[in-house]
C-alpha cells in the first residue's frame with residue numbers, strides 16, 4: 144500500500160480529511176473547492192507527524208510524560224509539558240520528510256513568506272474548540288525557518304493548556320494528532336474577523352471586525368477594531384462603529400512581526416467601504432451555506448483583493464439560525480431601549496408594579512417594571528432578565544443588573560404596557576432589544592461569569608478597580624483581579640433588610656444596624672485582602688427609602704435627586720451617621736486597614752470638615768484613617784483645592800451625578816437620555832481641572848461613575864493623568880486593556896520624543 148503523503152495541497156483536500164490535515168487544513172481545502180479566495184497553502188499531514196514520532200523513536204518516551212499526570216497540579220503539568228516539548232524539539236526530522244516539506248515550499252515560489260499554523264486533528268470540531276491552544280508562526284521565510292516552525296507547531300501539541308484541555312475533554316494524548324498548515328502570508332493592508340451570523344443569537348446579521356495591518360491585531364485583541372453589522376435580509380450595513388485604531392501589526396522584514404502606531408490621519412477613518420463589507424459578507428454566506436452552520440472567518444485585503452484565511456464553526460450558538468427559523472423561534476422585535484447590562488435572557492414576563500408583586504416572581508422570569516426599586520432587589524436576583532420603562536445607564540435597574548450579571552434593557556418607555564404577564568420574550572441586554580418568544584438559550588450569564596474570572600494578568604500604572612454594591616458579588620468582583628474597590632455602595636446592604644435607618648433608630652435597634660453593616664462590608668474587605676476598598680457612606684434618595692418599613696416618614700420631594708441624600712443627610716441626622724461610623728470604627732479596630740471611607744454629594748469643604756470632626760468625637764483617629772470624597776457636584780470639582788487643603792486623601796468622580804448636575808439632565812429620565820453626555824466639554828473640563836489639582840498635591844484621583852466603564856473615556860482619563868479607574872465587574876477586563884494600551888502608547892511617545 145502506498146504510504147500516506149507527508150504533504151497535501153489545499154486543492155487535494157476534502158472535508159473528510161480532518162484526521163490527516165486537521166480542522167484548519169480541511170476547512171481551507173474545502174473552502175478552496177467552493178471557490179473562496181484562499182491564499183495558496185499546503186499541509187504537512189498528521190501522518191507525517193506520526194511517522195516523525197515513530198522514525199525518531201521518541202513516541203514512548205513522549206507519551207510516558209503524560210501518563211498518570213494530575214493535570215490539576217500546575218507544577219506537574221508545567222513540568223510534563225516542558226519535558227514533552229523538549230523531546231519533540233530535540234528529535235531530527237527525517238531527511239525524506241524534510242525534503243518533501245522543502246519541495247512543497249519551493250513550489251510556492253522563491254522565498255515566499257508564509258504563515259505556519261498548527262492544525263490539531265480534534266481542533267475546531269463543534270464540541271471541542273481547541274483553537275488557539277497550539278502555536279502559529281507568522282512571517283516565516285526560508286527552508287530552515289520553515290522546518291523549525293513546523294517542528295515547533297508539533298511540539299505545541301504538548302503545551303500545558305493543550306494537555307489540560309485534552310484531559311478534561313476526555314481526549315487520549317496518544318491518539319490526538321497534529322497537522323501543520325503552511326500558507327502564503329498575505330501582506331494585508333487591512334484584516335480582521337467575520338461572524339457570518341450573530342455569534343450569540345444566531346440572527347442573520349454578519350458581524351465584521353477589522354483594523355489596519357495583519358489580522359493578528361484583531362484576533363489577539365491588541366487593537367479595538369471597527370465593527371460593521373451587515374443585515375443579510377436587507378443586504379445593507381445596519382450598524383457601524385468606527386474605533387480609534389491606535390496600533391497595527393506588520394511584518395518586521397525579518398522573522399516576525401512588529402507592532403507600530405497607526406498614522407494619526409488613519410486612526411479614526413473606516414477600514415472598510417460598504418462595497419468591501421458586502422463582498423466579505425457574500426463570501427461569509429457562501430461559507431455558511433456550504434458548511435450548514437454559521438462560521439467564524441478570518442479575512443485579509445490587499446490591493447482591494449479579498450482573501451479568506453480561516454474558517455471554523457461558531458461554537459457559542461445553541462441552534463443555527465436555520466434551525467431557529469424552522470422552529471419559529473426567531474422573534475420579532477417588541478421593544479427597544481438602552482442595553483444596560485450585557486447578556487441574553489429568555490423567559491416569561493412578570494410585571495412588577497410594586498414590592499407586593501415581586502413576591503410572585505419566580506426563578507428564570509423576566510421582571511418588567513416602570514423602574515426597579517431597592518425593595519425589588521430580592522426578586523431581581525432570581526430573574527433571567529430585567530426590562531424597565533424608565534431610566535438610563537445609571538439608574539437603579541442598570542446598576543443592580545450589572546452587578547448581578549443579569550441582562551437588562553432600560554428606558555423602553557412602554558414595556559409595562561406592551562408586554563403581558565406570562566408572555567414569552569427574550570431580552571438582549573447588549574443591544575437593548577426585547578424579542579417575542581424564546582429566541583436563544585439563556586447561556587450568556589455563564590459566559591459573562593466565565594469572562595470575569597479569567598482576567599489578563601497585567602499590571603497597569605493606573606489602578607483598575609471595581610465597583611461593588613452587594614456582598615455576594617464580592618467574589619466575582621475580586622476574581623477580575625481588580626486593584627481594589629473604588630466604590631462600595633452600602634445602600635444595598637441595608638435596603639435588603641427592608642427597614643430604613645430611621646426605623647432602627649426609632650426602634651432603638653441601632654446595634655442590629657451596625658452589625659449588619661459591619662458584616663456586609665467585612666465580606667468585601669475579606670475578598671480584597673490588602674487591596675484598598677473605599678466604602679461610601681449612605682446615599683439613597685428619599686424615594687428609594689419610601690417603600691421600606693419606616694419609609695412612611697420619608698419626606699415627599701419633587702426632586703429627590705437634588706434632595707435629602709448623601710453627606711448632607713448624614714450631617715442632619717447624626718444618629719444615622721454615627722451608626723455607620725461605628726461599623727467603620729470596629730472594622731479599623733479589627734485590623735481592616737484597607738478600608739477607606741468616601742463621602743457622597745459633598746458640595747463644600749465645610750461638610751468634609753464637619754463629618755471628620757463628628758467621626759473624631761465618636762472615637763475615630765481621623766488622621767490615621769483614609770477619608771475621601773466623591774466629586775459629583777460641580778461645586779466640589781471647582782473647589783477641589785480647598786478640599787485638598789481640608790485633608791481629603793482621595794477624590795473620586797461620581798460622573799453619574801456630575802453629568803446630571805452639570806448639564807441639568809435627570810439621569811433617570813429617558814426623555815432626555817440622549818442629552819446625557821459623559822464627554823460634554825463642560826464635564827471634561829471639570830474633571831480635568833480636578834485631576835490636575837489632585838496631581839499637584841499628590842492626592843489619589845479616581846472615578847467610580849458609569850463613565851469609568853467606557854473604554855474610550857478610560858483612554859481620555861489616563862491621558863489626563865487619573866490615578867485609578869473603578870469600573871463595573873463586567874467592564875474591568877476591557878478597561879484594563881484600554882488603560883494598558885494607552886499607557887504603552889504614552890510611554891512610546893515619550894521615548895520617541897526624547898530620541899527625536
Ligand code: PEP
Nearest residue numbers: 775797798799800847848
Ligand atoms: C455617581 O454619581 O457617579 C456614583 C457613582 O454614585 P451613584 O450612582 O450611586 O449616585
Ligand code: MG
Nearest residue numbers: 775797799800
Ligand atoms: Mg452619585
